[in-house]
Amino acid sequence: NCMYRHALPVGFVLKKDKKKEETNEEEISLEDLIETERAALGANVTRITLETFLAWKKRKRQEKLAKAEQDMERKKADFKAGRALG
Numbered sequence: 527n528c529m530y531r532h533a534l535p536v537g538f539v540l541k542k543d544k545k546k547e548e549t550n551e552e553e554i555s556l557e558d559l560i561e562t563e564r565a566a567l568g569a570n571v572t573r574i575t576l577e578t579f580l581a582w583k584k585r586k587r588q589e590k591l592a593k594a595e596q597d598m599e600r601k602k603a604d605f606k607a608g609r610a611l612g
Contacts, residue, residue, distance in 0.1 A: 539547075572578065
């Protein structure tokens with residue numbers, strides 16, 4: 527005879543089941559997350575309109591092209607100076 531009963535105690539939850547419960551409880555909807563983050567920004571932020579977005583996008587595109595041009599010139603200068611790797 528075995529002195530232990532081969533059964534889990536009443537109310538015992540396995541570790542894998544605990545993880546599932548924790549993730550379900552902490553999960554918030556995307557809409558709620560967006561609203562809480564938006565509320566945290568405050569009132570002194572720029573509103574995004576089509577015009578402001580397009581201006582920002584154009585400026586970013588120009589910055590990216592300028593950076594790429596600088597990188598190419600730096601690489602050419604390094605190559606001419608004999609510092610090319612690979």
